[in-house]
Amino acid sequence: MNTLTTKTILASSLALALTACGGEPQQPEPTPTATPTPVAEYDPASRDYTLAPEAQALRDEADMAAFREEYMGYRQENETAATADGDAADAATQADTDPRAGLSWADLDRNDDAHLTPGEYAIWAATVEQGNAELTDEQEKRIVDSFYYYDQNRDGELSQREFTSARRGDDLG
Numbered sequence: 108m109n110t111l112t113t114k115t116i117l118a119s120s121l122a123l124a125l126t127a128c129g130g131e132p133q134q135p136e137p138t139p140t141a142t143p144t145p146v147a148e149y150d151p152a153s154r155d156y157t158l159a160p161e162a163q164a165l166r167d168e169a170d171m172a173a174f175r176e177e178y179m180g181y182r183q184e185n186e187t188a189a190t191a192d193g194d195a196a197d198a199a200t201q202a203d204t205d206p207r208a209g210l211s212w213a214d215l216d217r218n219d220d221a222h223l224t225p226g227e228y229a230i231w232a233a234t235v236e237q238g239n240a241e242l243t244d245e246q247e248k249r250i251v252d253s254f255y256y257y258d259q260n261r262d263g264e265l266s267q268r269e270f271t272s273a274r275r276g277d278d279l280g
Contacts, residue, residue, distance in 0.1 A: 157280060158256055165258070174225045178229040180226070182230065228250070
């Protein structure tokens with residue numbers, strides 16, 4: 108075959124293929140964007156914890172009066188700040204949907220030492236009724252137990268990594 112014939116056949120085939128395609132290239136249909144469904148964070152007061160012997164020893168030595176005082180002080184600071192900012196209604200609405208939503212590491216680590224104390228942790232861990240910051244005895248027990256459960260290096264504080272495990276509800280047993 109001669110080169111001119113080959114080129115003519117290729118050009119004709121290309122023209123035929125383009126005509127068959129309908130000419131205008133089709134744009135893909137945009138897929139609707141799905142709004143992610145918020146997932147409720149793990150509630151550490153929702154289960155009992157079996158503590159390792161070292162963790163149980165630390166738990167037994169915990170100063171519960173100091174824990175309550177620290178927790179209530181931080182809770183009072185939160186309420187005062189919400190009232191002063193004029194967003195108490197917003198805070199109440201948020202607390203009704205997910206009391207843990209929006210609490211970042213910086214919100215919890217009050218003294219910026221890169222660790223959470225039991226009282227700092229309890230601000231995240233406690234779910235309390237609006238207007239009543241008091242923890243029940245059962246809530247208090249489970250929150251403190253969960254603190255020592257997730258304190259894997261047994262230093263009496265939670266690192267950001269240990270807190271992330273608590274926030275996800277990791278089973279470390």
